[in-house]
Amino acid sequence: xxxxxxxxxxxxxxxxxxxxxxxPEVAGRWELPGGRVEAGESEPAALRRExxxxxxxxxxxxxxxxxxxxxxxGLVLKAYAARLADPRNEPxxxxxxxLRWIDLSxxxxxxxxxADLELLPELRALLTPPR
Numbered sequence: 001x002x003x004x005x006x007x008x009x010x011x012x013x014x015x016x017x018x019x020x021x022x023x024p025e026v027a028g029r030w031e032l033p034g035g036r037v038e039a040g041e042s043e044p045a046a047l048r049r050e051x052x053x054x055x056x057x058x059x060x061x062x063x064x065x066x067x068x069x070x071x072x073x074g075l076v077l078k079a080y081a082a083r084l085a086d087p088r089n090e091p092x093x094x095x096x097x098x099l100r101w102i103d104l105s106x107x108x109x110x111x112x113x114x115a116d117l118e119l120l121p122e123l124r125a126l127l128t129p130p131r
Contacts, residue, residue, distance in 0.1 A: 005047045006032035006079040006116070008065045010126055011087060014101035017110055018054070021097040028097070030110040032079060032119070047080055055099070056092045058085035066122035069115045077115045081126060104128065 009016040009032075017030045035050040037043055044061040051059045062081035069077040084091075093099045102110065104127040107120060 002075045003037040003043060003046075004034060004071065004075065004077045005037055005043050005050065006034035006077055006119075007047050007051055007059060007061070007082040008032055008079055008119075008123055008126055009051070009059060009082045009084065009091075011084060011101065013127060013129070014103050015107070015123060015127055016055075016091060017100050017102055017112075018093065018096040019098040019100070020113070021095070026113060028111065029113045030100075031113045031116045033091075034079075043078060044080065047082065051082070051091075054095045056094055057089045059083065060085055065126065066119045069118050071115055079119055079122070 016033065018033050020026045020029050020031060033051055033054050034047060037046040047061050048059055051057055059082040065079040065081050071077055091099055104124065107124055107127065112120070
């Protein structure tokens, strides 16, 4: 089973989303930062590497967010909560069209990729203040 990891990076009351630049069939859609886990790499290590490659920032990886999302046979998405290692660092769209910090009210406004769309209830919970 191949694994894709996604980072639900939260800063304050906002979640970081990135907009795909390619391939053409998904360009313009939104997703969590992340990517493939390489052979011999742990899921948290892959997420830290991917965030450095895609965003130019270091992250601390936390707990799992939601259940596994089946992308296709033999490929699964696993999301993790994350935070910037240094909150003063601003992520950059190094491999994507755009980045956006979104709050709870804007979560449903983006055109998410189908796999990330399945995680919206859990992402909503991450952004909901405790009572």
